Amino acid sequence: MxxxxxxxxxxxxxxxxxxxxxxxxPASGEPRPDESHLGGPLLWPSDEPWPECPVTWPPDPDASDDGWASGHPLDGAVPVMAGVAQFFRDDFPELPFPEGTDVLQILFCPDEHDSPYHRGPAVRLVWRDSGEVGDIAEPPPVPESAVLPAPCLFEPCSxxxxxxxxxxxxxxxxxxxxxxxxxxxxxxxxxxxxxxxxxxxxxxxxxxxxxxxxxxxxxxxxxxxxxxxxxxxxxxxxxxxxxxxxxxxxxxxxxxxxxxxxxxxxxxxxxxxx
Ligand SMILES: [Zn+2]
Ligand SMILES: [Zn+2]
Ligand SMILES: [Zn+2]
Known part of the structure; x- marks a missing residue:
């Protein structure tokens, strides 16, 4: 250079x-669970429960009343997280995959949160060995209000x-x-x-x-x-x-x-x- x-x-x-x-x-597409994508189905084992949102502190009474949740009630129903993106090591070797893993999966809570540290969706990363996935789970149901991306495939460049x-x-x-x-x-x-x-x-x-x-x-x-x-x-x-x-x-x-x-x-x- x-x-x-x-x-x-x-x-x-x-x-x-x-x-x-x-x-x-990202470009609109119809990704499969075995492809890298945004907003498509994850390669998630059917015998593994979808993770629950970890943000479960009691709602803050002083939080702004604009539809953002500061947390899910500790004694109430906690939503499961939904797939947002998936990256296979074969497509993106630049990602820092921990040893023994070859796919990174990103999940969001369908609710947005308003905490002192994080305004927006709660995020979870799962680094997985795709070879250990047998039967693939159906994506979890998500509320219509969820902030989730439309299905896209990637056309990467550097x-x-x-x-x-x-x-x-x-x-x-x-x-x-x-x-x-x-x-x-x-x-x-x-x-x-x-x-x-x-x-x-x-x-x-x-x-x-x-x-x-x-x-x-x-x-x-x-x-x-x-x-x-x-x-x-x-x-x-x-x-x-x-x-x-x-x-x-x-x-x-x-x-x-x-x-x-x-x-x-x-x-x-x-x-x-x-
Ligand atoms: Zn949540
Ligand atoms: Zn560290
Ligand atoms: Zn480009």
Whole structure:
């Protein structure tokens, strides 16, 4: 790659900030349980119960009354989680599959939640060995109000990304003559667009970078999966025939970002919606 410049001046270290993301390019389709997809049926064993939503603290009486649940009543019915996406290692070897697993399944609670840490759907990741799945379960029934994507297949490409300036290391900010606490991208800085992807940088908008350390080992979590409301046409070389193939809204029409531990992807992950 060419030496990156800022204001026409090559900046040492800037090239090291480039991350190659796998842009997913979801497109309407009819995925099978043995395919990678968004919104299709999961390769889920028929003898394994669908997981229940883990958000069961009592509802907060002060929470806003706009239809968001802060939690399911501890003594009430807890909804089962529904499949949202599935990624096979053969298609996406870039994902950090724990040893012995070859498929990542993402599930959402059909209700949206409003907690101090997470506004939006409760998320679960399941790393599974597809070879152990015999009979496949029927997808669970979900309420019509559920925030779930329409069925899509992927047409992935790779795209090089630069971080938002707030993610620059201190020495790079210094080389650019930017104040240490600068978070605003300077004029002319390449925009980090909205699109579903694996890896790459976080397109921060509303939420902060705080609290993204692993609860188990303290490692800084890394951006692993982004699911987008809109699939923007950016300079990746692909045509984007549909800008909202999934037909869902995440947060304020943004992206749901999943951060995993670089030391062990089975450690607790975190979610931010931007
Ligand atoms: Zn829930
Ligand atoms: Zn960890
Ligand atoms: Zn592309």
């Amino acid at each position: 060419r030496q990156l410049t800022y204001d026409g001046v090559p900046i040492p270290g800037l090239n090291d900030l480039v991350r190659t993301a796998i842009r997913l390019h 795209i090089d990304e630069l971080p938002r300036v707030g993610d620059f290391p201190a020495e790079t900010k210094a080389a650019l003559g930017l104040p240490e606490d600068s978070a605003e991208d300077p004029e002319g800085w390449p925009e980090l667009g909205q699109y579903s992807k694996i890896g790459g940088w976080t397109a921060w908008r509303d939420s902060g970078r705080a609290g993204l350390d692993c609860r188990d080992c303290g490692s800084r979590l890394v951006q692993t999966i982004a699911l987008a409301t809109e699939e923007h046409d950016v300079d990746c070389g692909c045509e984007v025939p549909e800008d909202e193939p999934a037909g869902w809204t995440l947060g304020a029409r943004g992206m749901l970002n999943i951060f995993t531990c670089p030391a062990d992807s089975a450690h607790p992950f975190k979610v931010r919606i931007d």
